[in-house]
Amino acid sequence: MPTSADIRLYLCRFSQWQSVPQAQLLAALADEERCRCQGFSNPTRQRSYALSRYLLRQRLASRLDRQPSQLRIVQGVHGRPELAEGNLHFNLSHSGDWLAIAVGPHPLGVDVEADRPPRQPLAIARRFFAQAEYAYLASLPADTLAAAFWDLWCLKEAVLKAHGGGLQAGLDRFVVQGQPPRLLENHLDTQEYRLANWRLDGLHLALASQGATALPALTPQRLTP
Known part of the structure; x- marks a missing residue:
């Protein structure tokens, strides 16, 4: 099983993922994430949210040897999203066309x-x-x-x-x-x-x-x- 004892930092451009079908992104999300995504009236906002959560779940799942859709992400202290189980932490940031994802064994930003x-x-x-x-x-x-x-x-x-x-x-x-x-x-x-x-x-x-x-x-x- 992959270890969670190190920090990984990822960067991607939203525009490079336009060929990936929205249905594929949504299939990896939890029910509440799909509902939230569909609640955005702006299609660009829908796409960025779905892709952010899709990529995050892919990264977490590869570290925890789980299926992306099986991971439970909940609201923690101060409303920050966190995993319901395990000791792996994560954080996201985006600016314009760019998304950054950090994953590691301690709380990080x-x-x-x-x-x-x-x-x-x-x-x-x-x-x-x-x-x-x-x-x-x-x-x-x-x-x-x-x-x-x-x-x-x-x-x-x-x-x-x-x-x-x-x-x-x-x-x-x-x-x-x-x-x-x-x-x-x-x-x-x-x-x-x-x-x-x-x-x-x-x-x-x-x-x-x-x-x-x-x-x-x-x-x-x-x-x-």
């Missing part, structure tokens, strides 16, 4: 953002980030500010998703260092978090995992039909 000019990054950082993070961004040359902002944003989102509280837990309750990525201060909880991030294909991608064990040297795996 992943965030992906398309590399685009942020709107008023310093104003956002001043209002929502920790003071040390704002000061760091404010010290940067204008031509490096956008990329550094997205690096920090993704890392902070990943930490909050690993924590489980989401943005409501407070972006200013911890301090992240971008390079190398690490958590300098943590007023969210008493957990240890390990961080990693990447810039690739016009994307910013970040991963956070609870636990004292250092993250392995991960390379995001591309999922194609």
Whole structure:
């Protein structure tokens, strides 16, 4: 049986999966997921939800030696989806045409953002980030500010998703260092978090995992039909 003792990180583009029939995607989902999918009025939203859950279930099933449709995904603390049985954790993120999936043995969070000019990054950082993070961004040359902002944003989102509280837990309750990525201060909880991030294909991608064990040297795996 495949082990759950390591972290896997996957990336895919929704547009590359257009040839896969919707019926095939829905067949791998649970009844409540199919109902939720059909409740979306926007066909694009239906497709992205079905494909996200299909790919997630495929990845989980391959690790647990189960059929994708047999897995029970429930609402956990703070409404975060989690497996009803077993000790395997997961998290998803999407931005535009991209989907990121993280799977591992500890609570984790992943965030992906398309590399685009942020709107008023310093104003956002001043209002929502920790003071040390704002000061760091404010010290940067204008031509490096956008990329550094997205690096920090993704890392902070990943930490909050690993924590489980989401943005409501407070972006200013911890301090992240971008390079190398690490958590300098943590007023969210008493957990240890390990961080990693990447810039690739016009994307910013970040991963956070609870636990004292250092993250392995991960390379995001591309999922194609």
